[in-house]
């Protein structure tokens with residue numbers, strides 16, 4: 001049996017995050033990774049997706065060119081070349097990360113690990129014991145138990161598909177469906193989003209989501225809520241999705257049907273029982289320090305944590321906390337209150353802190369400052385199709401408890417609000433700032 005101080009299962013953002021403090025403290029660290037180092041974010045998630053989003057942005061700018069008195073021909077997108085550009089941009093990331101891990105003194109082992117004891121794993125026939133083992137194995141699409149599920153594709157397939165389909169159905173109306181749906185719609189694809197729940201994009205403020213829904217429908221995206229997908233059948237060369245909405249059975253045909261019904265922790269194949277790790281259907285029970293409740297030598301971080309936001313900076317942050325807890329003892333706890341999140345539709349929806357509904361549910365006395373900014377000079381200058389914000393401020397303290405922005409460079413502005421919230425800068429103090437003019441940031445003064 002080989003021994004290490006720390007063995008990390010998974011070489012994504014979370015796993016990488018663990019290596020910083022543990023290696024700085026001189027602990028021996030092994031990282032097990034069956035696929036590409038970097039995991040989902042650079043190889044199959046944020047980065048390749050953003051390449052497609054950037055192209056869709058360019059198409060959006062071209063669509064509005066006439067309002068700047070510019071005449072352009074109808075743009076033509078070479079989808080195959082765009083997918084090649086996406087691949088080219090990320091090609092050398094795993095090898096650069098191998099270099100980084102080598103410089104940091106982490107032993108990377110290629111293979112898939114399983115637990116064989118409370119402090120031991122097996123990978124490629126090697127048995128390794130460690131004082132601490134970290135589960136950083138990420139997430140996978142939630143399996144959809146419906147007839148015809150074998151016809152479903154997922155976001156990995158979309159990011160690898162050199163053929164631009166004519167029509168796509170997304171099953172599930174979450175972040176990935178909206179982001180990829182906007183890209184496809186801008187590329188001329190017929191897009192339908194079917195969501196079983198009454199609300200789309202559940203984690204975001206409902207009024208902000210209403211703006212995104214409106215803009216999505218303006219683009220021609222068909223959206224149905226309370227739509228239960230029953231089955232997927234072959235219909236000649238295409239696929240037929242049968243769903244029930246308002247008690248009526250309906251069908252829609254498409255070339256691709258993408259499973260966007262959420263992602264679940266990828267821990268099924270780890271033999272958690274052998275590691276004495278208690279879980280409920282793959283949801284590992286953890287304490288405030290991200291340790292398994294049943295086996296405190298085992299930590300969990302990133303998307304493998306079932307109830308924290310599935311975001312790459314959160315995975316890195318949690319990995320960092322796990323690394324520090326391994327070195328210092330269980331002292332550090334994650335705090336998710338000021339972590340911003342963006343939905344990269346075009347325009348984007350950016351958000352930090354509480355939604356208005358959550359703030360009121362918590363009994364806070366708040367004022368929601370809601371602004372339709374479309375007739376503000378900055379929005380008119382850039383011919384924005386949507387520009388909207390809601391800033392939620394606690395009445396007694398003037399502290400900002402939530403900010404939600406659609407369009408208006410919100411995915412950048414949101415960091416100013418996150419910074420203010422984290423460091424207790426009040427709404428009047430933020431409004432007092434002298435900003436560059438004319439900028440979108442300067443509008444913060446008038447948003448609350």
Ligand SMILES: Cc1cc2nc3c(=O)[nH]c(=O)nc-3n(C[C@H](O)[C@H](O)[C@H](O)COP(=O)(O)OP(=O)(O)OC[C@H]3O[C@@H](n4cnc5c(N)ncnc54)[C@H](O)[C@@H]3O)c2cc1C
Nearest residue numbers: 010012013014039040041045113137138302303310311312
């Ligand atoms: C299409 C898409 C777009 C996204 N866009 C964004 C975005 O714009 N912004 C954002 O913040 N987040 C985004 N995310 C989410 C983000 O990618 C994840 O939150 C983040 O990558 C999670 O990091 P992780 O380290 O927890 O998991 P991962 O990066 O998934 O890493 C887990 C690693 O564990 C490995 N592994 C699995 N099983 C084993 C095993 N048995 N033994 C050893 N290793 C194993 C896997 O191969 C994988 O490399 C996106 C996700 C998707 C799918």
